[in-house]
Amino acid sequence: PPQVGRVSVLAKPPVRKLAKDLGVDLSTVAGTGPQGSITREDVQAAVAAPAAVPYQAA
Amino acid sequence: MADGSGPYDIVVLGGGSGGYACALRAAELGMNVVLIEKDKVGGTCLHRGCIPTKALLHAAELADQTRESEAFGVRARFDGIDVPAVHSYKDKVISGLYKGLAGLIKSKKITVVEGEGRLAGPNRVVVGDQVFEGRNVVLATGSVPKSLPGLEIDGDKVVSSDHALVLDRVPSSVIILGGGVIGVEFASVWRSFGAEVTIVEALPHLLPLEDESNSKLLERAFRRRGIKYELGVRFESVKTTDTGVVVTLENGKTLDAELMLVAVGRGPVSAGLGFEEAGVTVDRGYVKVDEYCQTGVPGVYAVGDLIPTLQLAHVGFAEGILVAEHIAGLNPVPIDYDGVPRITYSEPEVASVGVSTAVARERGHDVVELSYNLAGNGKSKILQTQGEVKVVAERDGRVLGVHMVGSRVGELVAEAQLIYNWEATPGDVAQLIHPHPTQSEALGEAMLALAGKPLHVHN
Amino acid sequence: MADGSGPYDIVVLGGGSGGYACALRAAELGMNVVLIEKDKVGGTCLHRGCIPTKALLHAAELADQTRESEAFGVRARFDGIDVPAVHSYKDKVISGLYKGLAGLIKSKKITVVEGEGRLAGPNRVVVGDQVFEGRNVVLATGSVPKSLPGLEIDGDKVVSSDHALVLDRVPSSVIILGGGVIGVEFASVWRSFGAEVTIVEALPHLLPLEDESNSKLLERAFRRRGIKYELGVRFESVKTTDTGVVVTLENGKTLDAELMLVAVGRGPVSAGLGFEEAGVTVDRGYVKVDEYCQTGVPGVYAVGDLIPTLQLAHVGFAEGILVAEHIAGLNPVPIDYDGVPRITYSEPEVASVGVSTAVARERGHDVVELSYNLAGNGKSKILQTQGEVKVVAERDGRVLGVHMVGSRVGELVAEAQLIYNWEATPGDVAQLIHPHPTQSEALGEAMLALAGKPLHVHN
Ligand SMILES: Cc1cc2nc3c(=O)[nH]c(=O)nc-3n(C[C@H](O)[C@H](O)[C@H](O)COP(=O)(O)OP(=O)(O)OC[C@H]3O[C@@H](n4cnc5c(N)ncnc54)[C@H](O)[C@@H]3O)c2cc1C
Ligand SMILES: Cc1cc2nc3c(=O)[nH]c(=O)nc-3n(C[C@H](O)[C@H](O)[C@H](O)COP(=O)(O)OP(=O)(O)OC[C@H]3O[C@@H](n4cnc5c(N)ncnc54)[C@H](O)[C@@H]3O)c2cc1C
Numbered sequence: 001p002p003q004v005g006r007v008s009v010l011a012k013p014p015v016r017k018l019a020k021d022l023g024v025d026l027s028t029v030a031g032t033g034p035q036g037s038i039t040r041e042d043v044q045a046a047v048a049a050p051a052a053v054p055y056q057a058a
Numbered sequence: 059m060a061d062g063s064g065p066y067d068i069v070v071l072g073g074g075s076g077g078y079a080c081a082l083r084a085a086e087l088g089m090n091v092v093l094i095e096k097d098k099v100g101g102t103c104l105h106r107g108c109i110p111t112k113a114l115l116h117a118a119e120l121a122d123q124t125r126e127s128e129a130f131g132v133r134a135r136f137d138g139i140d141v142p143a144v145h146s147y148k149d150k151v152i153s154g155l156y157k158g159l160a161g162l163i164k165s166k167k168i169t170v171v172e173g174e175g176r177l178a179g180p181n182r183v184v185v186g187d188q189v190f191e192g193r194n195v196v197l198a199t200g201s202v203p204k205s206l207p208g209l210e211i212d213g214d215k216v217v218s219s220d221h222a223l224v225l226d227r228v229p230s231s232v233i234i235l236g237g238g239v240i241g242v243e244f245a246s247v248w249r250s251f252g253a254e255v256t257i258v259e260a261l262p263h264l265l266p267l268e269d270e271s272n273s274k275l276l277e278r279a280f281r282r283r284g285i286k287y288e289l290g291v292r293f294e295s296v297k298t299t300d301t302g303v304v305v306t307l308e309n310g311k312t313l314d315a316e317l318m319l320v321a322v323g324r325g326p327v328s329a330g331l332g333f334e335e336a337g338v339t340v341d342r343g344y345v346k347v348d349e350y351c352q353t354g355v356p357g358v359y360a361v362g363d364l365i366p367t368l369q370l371a372h373v374g375f376a377e378g379i380l381v382a383e384h385i386a387g388l389n390p391v392p393i394d395y396d397g398v399p400r401i402t403y404s405e406p407e408v409a410s411v412g413v414s415t416a417v418a419r420e421r422g423h424d425v426v427e428l429s430y431n432l433a434g435n436g437k438s439k440i441l442q443t444q445g446e447v448k449v450v451a452e453r454d455g456r457v458l459g460v461h462m463v464g465s466r467v468g469e470l471v472a473e474a475q476l477i478y479n480w481e482a483t484p485g486d487v488a489q490l491i492h493p494h495p496t497q498s499e500a501l502g503e504a505m506l507a508l509a510g511k512p513l514h515v516h517n
Numbered sequence: 518m519a520d521g522s523g524p525y526d527i528v529v530l531g532g533g534s535g536g537y538a539c540a541l542r543a544a545e546l547g548m549n550v551v552l553i554e555k556d557k558v559g560g561t562c563l564h565r566g567c568i569p570t571k572a573l574l575h576a577a578e579l580a581d582q583t584r585e586s587e588a589f590g591v592r593a594r595f596d597g598i599d600v601p602a603v604h605s606y607k608d609k610v611i612s613g614l615y616k617g618l619a620g621l622i623k624s625k626k627i628t629v630v631e632g633e634g635r636l637a638g639p640n641r642v643v644v645g646d647q648v649f650e651g652r653n654v655v656l657a658t659g660s661v662p663k664s665l666p667g668l669e670i671d672g673d674k675v676v677s678s679d680h681a682l683v684l685d686r687v688p689s690s691v692i693i694l695g696g697g698v699i700g701v702e703f704a705s706v707w708r709s710f711g712a713e714v715t716i717v718e719a720l721p722h723l724l725p726l727e728d729e730s731n732s733k734l735l736e737r738a739f740r741r742r743g744i745k746y747e748l749g750v751r752f753e754s755v756k757t758t759d760t761g762v763v764v765t766l767e768n769g770k771t772l773d774a775e776l777m778l779v780a781v782g783r784g785p786v787s788a789g790l791g792f793e794e795a796g797v798t799v800d801r802g803y804v805k806v807d808e809y810c811q812t813g814v815p816g817v818y819a820v821g822d823l824i825p826t827l828q829l830a831h832v833g834f835a836e837g838i839l840v841a842e843h844i845a846g847l848n849p850v851p852i853d854y855d856g857v858p859r860i861t862y863s864e865p866e867v868a869s870v871g872v873s874t875a876v877a878r879e880r881g882h883d884v885v886e887l888s889y890n891l892a893g894n895g896k897s898k899i900l901q902t903q904g905e906v907k908v909v910a911e912r913d914g915r916v917l918g919v920h921m922v923g924s925r926v927g928e929l930v931a932e933a934q935l936i937y938n939w940e941a942t943p944g945d946v947a948q949l950i951h952p953h954p955t956q957s958e959a960l961g962e963a964m965l966a967l968a969g970k971p972l973h974v975h976n
Contacts, residue, residue, distance in 0.1 A: 013480035013935075014945040020481070021391045021948075040942075075953075079972060086970065108954050109895055116899050117589045124583050124593040130576045131603030133596035134583040144590030151898050158893060158975055165975075375972065376950040391948060399952040409952075434617060436568055439610050440575050466928070472957035473932040479949050480939070489850060490938050491835040493858040493868075494534075495567050498931035511545065513538060513834065516617055516624075 011038035019043045066092045068385060069183045069192030071175045072327075074101020075371040076362025077198030078163060080378030085166040087386040092190050093163065094183060096174040100159050101200055102363070103371040104152060110223045111243050113148035115403050118250030122405065129442075139228050139251045148223075177332040180355050194357045194385050197338070197345060198378070199331065201324035201363035206235075206293065209320065215298045216318045219244070229253050231315035233305050235293055237264040239402045241321035242276070246404035249285050256313055257287040258305070264289070265402060268461065269414035271429065271448050275463040279406050279444065288313075326364045341366075349392035350384045351377050359385075373398055397479040401468040406445050409471040412459030412478040415450050424453040430504040432464050434514050436495035441465050447500040449484070451508055456481045460501065470498055477505075484508035525551045527844060528642045528651030530634045531786075533560020534830040535821025536657030537622060539837030544625035546845040551649050552622065553642060555633040559618050561659055561822070562830040563611060569682045570702050572607035574862050577709030581864065588901075598687050598710045607682075636791040639814045653816045653844050656797070656804060657837070658790065660783035660822035665694075665752065668779065674757045675777045678703065688712050690774035692764050694752055696723040698861045700780035701735070705863035708744050715772055716746040717764070723748070724861060727920065728873035730888065730907050734922040738865050738903065747772075785823045800825075808851035809843045810836050818844075832857055856938040860927040865904050868930040871918030871937040874909050883912040889963040891923050893973050895954035900924050906959040908943070910967055915940045919960065929957055936964075943967035 011019070011026055015038060019026050024046045031038035068084050070077045073095030081093040098105055117139075124136045163170060173185040177197070183190045203218035205211050213221050219240055228251040234241045237259030245255045257264065257280075263273035264280070264287060280287065292308040302316040326343040338353045338360070339346040345360035347353055353360055361377035363369045376393050383390040402408040418425045429448040432438035438445070445464030451457045460474035477487060488509035492502035499514075507515050527543050529536045532554030540552040557564055576598075584595045622629060632644040636656070642649045662677035664670050672680050678699050687710040693700045696718030704714045716723065716739075722732035723739070723746060739746065751767040761775040785802040797812045797819070798805040804812055804819035811818055820836035822828045835852050842849040861867040877884045888907040891897035897904070904923030910916045919933035936946060947968035951961035958973075966974050 012939045012941075013476075013482040013486055014939055014941040016482075017480045017945065082972065083970060103953070109899070112896065112954055113899050117591055120582055120586045120589050120591045123579050124586055124591055127579045127583055128599070128602065130579050130606045131599045131601075132576055132579045132583055133599050135594045135596060137592035137594060140587070140590045140592050142590075143587065147589045151895075154898060155895055159973070162973065162975055371953040372950045375953070379950075379970070379972070397949070401952050401955070436610075436614055437571065439613060440568070440572050466925070468952065469925070469928045469955055469957055470931070472929070472951055472955065472960070473935060475949055475951070476932060476935050476941075476946070480941075480945070482935075482939075486939070487935070490856070490934055491831045491838075492931055492934070493860050493927065494562070494830040494834070495571055496860070496928055496931065498928055501931070511542060511838070513541065513838070514618070514621065516621055 010036060015040050015043060022047050065181070065191040065193055066090050066169075067192065068092075068194045068196060068382070069181075069190045070094065070196045070198055071177070071183055072101065072198035072200055072362070072364075073099035073170070074198060074200045074362060074374065075103045076200070076364070076374030076378045077101070077196065078159065078378070079375040080196050080198065080361060080382050081163065081168045082166055083379045083382035084385065085168050087382060087388075089382070089386065092169040092171055092192070094171045094173065094175040094185055094190070096172070098156065099163060099170065100156055103374075104155055104159065106220050106223060108371050109152055109155060110148050111219075111240075111247075112403055113151050114144065114223070114247045115243060115405070117144050117147065118247045119405060121250045141225075141227055145224070177336045177338070180336055181357055194359065196378075196381055197333065197353075197358065197360040197364055198362050198374075199327040199364055201326050201369060203320065204323045204325040205320050206322055209293075209296065211320055212298070215303050215316075216296060216320060218320055222319050229316040231255070231302070231317070233258060233303065233313055233315045233318045234321055235318060236321035236323070237261070237266070237287060237289070238321065238323065239265065241319070242402055242404050244319055244321065245280070245285050249283055250405065254315070255285045256315070257285065258291065258293055258307065258313075259287065259289050260292045262290045265408060267400075268408060268410060269448065269459065270416070271446070272408050272410060272461045272463050275445055276404070276406065276408050279463070283405070324363060324369060328364060351381050367395055368398055368400070370398065370400070394479065397475065399471040399475045401471060403468060406443060406464050407466060407468045408463050409468045410459065410461045411471055411474045412450065412457065414459060414461065418450050418458045423458060425458070426451050426453050426508065428504050428508050430500050430507065430515070432497075432500055434503065434516050435497060435500040437497045438464055438500065440495070447504050449501070449504040449508055451484055456483055464497070466497060470501055473498060473501060524640070524650040524652055525549050525628075526651065527551075527653045527655055527841070528640075528649045529553065529655045529657055530636070530642055531560065531657035531659055531821070531823075532558035532629070533657060533659045533821060533833060534562045535659070535823075535833030535837045536560070536655065537618065537837070538834040539655050539657065539820060539841050540622065540627045541625055542838045542841035543844065544627050546841060546847075548841070548845065551628040551630060551651070553630045553632065553634040553644055553649065555631070557615065558622060558629065559615055562833075563614055563618065565679050565682060567830050568611055568614060569607050570678075570699075570706075571862055572610050573603065573682075573706045574702060574864070576603050576606065577706045578864060580709045600684075600686055604683070636795045636797070639795055640816055653818065655837075655840055656792065656812075656817065656819040656823055657821050657833075658786040658823050660785050660828060662779065663782045663784040664779050665781055668752075668755065670779055671757070674762050674775075675755060675779060677779055681778050688775040690714070690761070690776070692717060692762065692772055692774045692777045693780055694777060695780035695782065696720070696725070696746060696748070697780065697782065698724065700778070701861055701863050703778055703780065704739070704744050708742055709864065713774070714744045715774065716744065717750065717752055717766065717772075718746065718748050719751045721749045724867060726859075727867060727869060728907065728918065729875070730905070731867050731869060731920045731922050734904055735863070735865065735867050738922070742864070783822060783828060787823060810840050826854055827857055827859070829857065829859070853938065856934065858930040858934045860930060862927060865902060865923050866925060866927045867922050868927045869918065869920045870930055870933045871909065871916065873918060873920065877909050877917045882917060884917070885910050885912050885967065887963050887967050889959050889966065889974070891956075891959055893962065893975050894956060894959040896956045897923055897959065899954070906963050908960070908963040908967055910943055915942055923956070925956060929960055932957060932960060
């Protein structure tokens, strides 16, 4: 049967764009929104917490 | 007016879309700005571009509708075009917007200098004997109509868009050199006004920057409207005669008409303005910049038609704003030029955002696409317009492009712009049902179908 | 046609927007569906609602434009409305869409039964002497025009929208009872066609469900168009005379006209159809359902105008699809009714999505709002339309509502729908520059201003 278009990462489109602009990989973010969706705040928290971002040499 | 003192935070050279948007945003951010303009703020777009052409196109729409209104039950007689009245309508629109813009600039306490400026060093612009020092300089001198080598625009029988916008009559016949946006828009206006129109385009399609599907639909619509075109053939020469012009094409064919419009593109205004002397890299007239519109010279930026990005007013706005925010240290996100919406305001309109099917494939995407024919769209049937909405997407992924043809579809690209730039999938959109009966439903139907849940899709 | 056998996966009772959308989606999902319709598939919307009214409104637009075209330089003479030709245009639009829809339903192998059905048990619908058994039953019998107690619609001088849509003439004068969407749309059509129009509305504003700012702008525009209205006053009685009607209002005022249109709302079609006998709860005619459109009886659903949600075709579509997906076990997301776009297709149009300022405040939001006047919008100036785009947002947060008035703004609500439903902030939108010159820029400008970076905002 045809399937409803499913997104691998559960986040609303503007949040996906925000994550991209901030350099956050959504697959590393745990969602706290409805049904585990990733919220704007989750993305911002991921930027604030350096542990969530892979280490990069200066 | 400030004397040539300074230093300003920003000296902006050129008061068109790019320059004034930069000045406004910089002023908002508390910067001290001088805006130098040799003619009128608003530039090409307001005085010789977007606004006057769209006013003509609206008059053209009214002419068509008046002619065809009987089919809708409205008895009317079309009695011709009153050219002076068209101009006074158009000029009233321009002057209203001009007054608003000038007032806005003034209210933001931007210093406006009237005169022709020249870059006289990395942070110095000279106007006559006045010198303006700026911690930053933004070059925004825009563009002017181009011609072909050896082809002289005499302003009488061989004209540019500048002349066409103030023409005192509807020509009986016109040859339009160039099937890009400007050529196509004038073809549409003149045809609606009653002229015989032939477009000559060297590339294989009208609007060669559009997805081929859009070009083909426009060509079909133009054919039905009686707009002729010669595609994939180059112009060779033009001879003016007592009654008009005779144009020879490279394939030997000759065409004659009362007038020829040269619409082969616009060239940047950079010669003789001291750019290269100040160390700014210029390539075929265009100023080279990075993703923040910075030239190689620290503190010198360039925006708008002067740089080799899409020649659109809203690109100028976006670049001007970006530069102001960059100077202010706001860390703005560079522009994704694929995500800039494009509209050709002809009848029918052509609009797109994102990439074409061909480009998406070239970039290695696993592409799915869906074309929704406007024949299935109630509002389009009411308007009696034909065309389609085509959506290009990554298989099980985001939307990569939206391409549309039909009356009034230009307004639909704003929604498509969000979908593209926010990297939405068809499923994200398909969860929402569009308002009925609107043309925007056609985009909704395409998304529903791509999401595997077509609603009003006829095969 | 299937004899009364079964069992089907779904028996749908009523082939309007809600019913046929459910049938189509269910068939796509591999289900075995019977669709029972006593008249024509497409229902109210296609035959007596959305589509015919919008065709009339388009003819009305053409009439206005033909009359006013001289101001744009198009010489024309308006010679009146050819009512039979208007009807044949309208009927052609309807029949084209009807043919498409009927073909689509057939191509999906949905069994269509012509006849009046009745619920004869939780999973049994009877049509004449045929019985259709379904694992699920979807009630979608829609609505019909309502009247007021004691007010008889005679179909001659006191008419409903059903009659108005087939009227054989343009009345010289009309009184419209009810200033909701339907009343306002007919007022707009008739005024454009040359009638004297007076709307009587008991609530204090036209379009009482809209944000008050939208209602007031529409009232101002209607006043300029010479459409009269009596607000905040109730109808008392109507007397028909030889030449028309005399209407008395509760404040004692009397009005006379050739015709009165009763547009006081639509009531659900549920009486005598066996719903309550089968255990379905009915409240003032409306079938009560949960967020998945389930009645209290397992396997019995109801959608569309029959349930007390917004009476809009696209709500019917959405509910029909939701029910099909719910039955198929796809776990669909319930509809956020605030996020459904609303359009009134009058001249000017009125469109909105999300909540009004008043409701946003009631719900405890810290509200900011911004109204962008279309006077600052180039394309609106070209169209010579007035109005505004008002955005309601949470301070430093998401957009809560978008409310618009102006010619053609209905198409702009599709973008606003994404912004609202995807919970975008003004800043998310402000990062993208809208195409110039479009009406959609007005929404962009409002977002830019709310994001603290106004561009073309005049104070
Ligand atoms: C016919 C036509 C139709 C168009 N339609 C559209 C449309 O519908 N939508 C759209 O997005 N775009 C449209 N465009 C393109 C749009 O007009 C341009 O992209 C836009 O104007 C570029 O802005 P700019 O600021 O870079 O340059 P310009 O608008 O060209 O402004 C440059 C300004 O700098 C001034 N200047 C130049 N040199 C100097 C100097 N040395 N000293 C002082 N001042 C100087 C000029 O007088 C001018 O005012 C159209 C263009 C044309 C010609
Ligand atoms: C003048 C007017 C203008 C409108 N304009 C718009 C608009 O622009 N946009 C918009 O979104 N909405 C508009 N609407 C509202 C829209 O038409 C309705 O919301 C929509 O039609 C509801 O769909 P439905 O399926 O619930 O009911 P309906 O469309 O009413 O369909 C119900 C169907 O069930 C059939 N039926 C009823 N009882 C039985 C029975 N016992 N057995 C068999 N069949 C039965 C009927 O014949 C009918 O075909 C308008 C309505 C009107 C009246």
